[in-house]
Amino acid sequence: MKGTSSRFWRNGYATEASLACKNFGFKRLKLNKMVSLLDVNNISSAKVAERIGMQLMKTINKWGKEVYVYSVSI
Template sequence: MHPMEIRTPRLLLNGFSDADAHHVAALAGAYEISRFTLNIPYPYEISSAQQWIASHDTMYTQKSGIVFAVRSPTTMSLIGCVGLNADNCHHRGELGYWIGTEFWNKGYCTEAATAAAQFAFDYFSLNKITSRHLDSNNASGRVMEKLGMKKEGILKHEIYKEGTYHDLHVYGLLKDNLEVLSL
């Protein structure tokens, strides 16, 4: 497990442990999460959550990415996830996140994503962070805009999911514009 820990006014971001697999499968396994994300299957099996958690150490040690569990600092209960895949050759990274449905509309995603982006710019020496969302997930686009990301384009019919082609909206934030981020 990576040793990084970030505290925000309302959240704790730290590494996942094997004990989190059941909670990941339960939260991320909600159809509403899968429906709005690119890479989360439905149903989400506990074995898939275990494999996903096991992959985090390699990402961290190879400095190719980092994944944070988003938790309540008082109860340590899992709220969601925020992570970043780094492309060190080109000094850019891609930010991704999900929050359990019972925690939607509380600003947790924006708070966690802001903290992770600030961390990632420094830790990975990035020049740019991008993020993408399906055309049906306008809430994710609002999170990106609150981070100060600018819409860079729409990739038409980029994703085939559940028998339908979906547009993919792409956002970016340059390190030069980092002062936009605030918790």
């Protein structure tokens, strides 16, 4: 990832932040479903999405590249 320091990698920060966003969306914003679009080459982000309970729904072309569509519902 450009501009980030590797000293922050593999500490669980992305999972913790993603889980907090998921909880905020469902509890405070009262959303029924949340979706995440991830570059298919970003394996780490896909693992984070799966860790917080998201499931891979499909692959689409967006912004000129292949993108995974992950989602989670209440």
